[in-house]
Amino acid sequence: MTEAVKKGRRSAGETVAYAVAVIxxxxxxxxxxxxxxxxVGLPGAVTWVVVLLALAGxxxxxxxxxxxxxxxxxxKTGPPSASAAANMREERGMGDAPLVGIVMGSQxxxxxxxxxxxxxxxxxxxxxxxxxxxxxxPEKVQEWASAAAERGMRVxxxxxxxxxxxAGVVAALTPLPVIAVPIKTSDLGGLxxxxxxxxxxxxxxxxxxxxxxxxxxxxxxxxxxxTSMPEYRERIVAMKREMAGD
Ligand code: RP5
Numbered sequence: 647m648t649e650a651v652k653k654g655r656r657s658a659g660e661t662v663a664y665a666v667a668v669i670x671x672x673x674x675x676x677x678x679x680x681x682x683x684x685x686v687g688l689p690g691a692v693t694w695v696v697v698l699l700a701l702a703g704x705x706x707x708x709x710x711x712x713x714x715x716x717x718x719x720x721x722k723t724g725p726p727s728a729s730a731a732a733n734m735r736e737e738r739g740m741g742d743a744p745l746v747g748i749v750m751g752s753q754x755x756x757x758x759x760x761x762x763x764x765x766x767x768x769x770x771x772x773x774x775x776x777x778x779x780x781x782x783x784p785e786k787v788q789e790w791a792s793a794a795a796e797r798g799m800r801v802x803x804x805x806x807x808x809x810x811x812x813a814g815v816v817a818a819l820t821p822l823p824v825i826a827v828p829i830k831t832s833d834l835g836g837l838x839x840x841x842x843x844x845x846x847x848x849x850x851x852x853x854x855x856x857x858x859x860x861x862x863x864x865x866x867x868x869x870x871x872x873t874s875m876p877e878y879r880e881r882i883v884a885m886k887r888e889m890a891g892d
Contacts, residue, residue: 669705676700743798744774746867749790749816751779751806755829758858759805762827765864769881771871774799780812787812791819800874801867804852805860807831810839813852823870825863826852 676697683693746766750759756777766773778786794802802822804813807829817824828839836857844854855862865882872879 672701672703672705742772744772745798745800745871746771746773746864747790747794747799747802747822748773748775749778749787749802749804749812750775750829751777751810751812753777755805755807758829758860759803759827760860762803762805762860762864762867765861766867769864769868769878771864771868771878778812780806780815784815787815788819791816794820795822801825801870803827803860803863803867805829805863806843807836807839808833808842810842813843813854814846814850817846817850817852824852825866826854827860827863828854828857830858 679696679700680693683696688696748759748762748766750756759775763773763775776790778790780787791802799822802816802820802824803826804816804824805827806812808831810826810828813824813826826843828836828843830836831838840854840857843852846852853866855866865885868878869882872882
């Protein structure tokens with residue numbers, strides 16, 4: 647029913663391919679070193695030491711590179727890395743369980759909402775993406791939103807267009823903070839979505855970002871996580887430093 651999005655980590659296949667590629671490169675360098683050494687007449691023992699050092703160096707690079715991969719968008723923000731955040735989650739026994747749930751009213755919202763998943767992945771935040779319409783699939787929405795907190799999620803991002811009641815319905819069903827993303831529409835340009843989300847009646851709030859503001863929704867979700875998880879707060883600090891040109 648739901649599709650887990652776990653970006654920012656190498657798959658087993660990628661890890662093996664990476665290690666094989668680096669070791670092969672090491673073997674090539676070792677071969678070249680051996681040829682050059684014999685050409686210049688180095689003693690055999692010295693040649694072997696140089697070859698073994700070259701192989702050990704490449705094996706070390708393969709070992710260091712075989713773990714998590716920080717997507718390019720976040721590598722720019724500098725440490726702490728996405729893999730550091732993943733390691734801290736593992737230390738807490740949280741593994742890759744989704745921390746943020748992304749729900750949207752229609753598959754047609756995905757073109758906007760996928761940016762939210764991409765940005766979260768860049769921060770090393772595991773998330774879950776689900777399409778569930780408040781008016782076409784109310785039972786699915788109820789089931790998913792009611793269980794989200796117990797399943798370990800900390801924030802929900804809800805994107806919908808037109809009479810966009812999805813975020814409000816989800817907010818009614820969960821104690822988690824809900825961030826609404828009003829989707830731009832062909833008839834009213836998304837003002838319909840914006841007003842139906844931002845004008846929630848008192849008592850059931852949703853935070854609302856700009857029309858099609860999926861990126862900001864992701865950043866806000868990371869900031870909320872950062873209030874209790876320092877690894878995410880530090881990544882937000884690093885991102886702000888970079889935006890300021892420091
Ligand atoms: C809402 O209606 C969805 O969130 C979407 O933005 C809009 C149009 O949905 P489709 O007709 O494209 O499925 O429920």
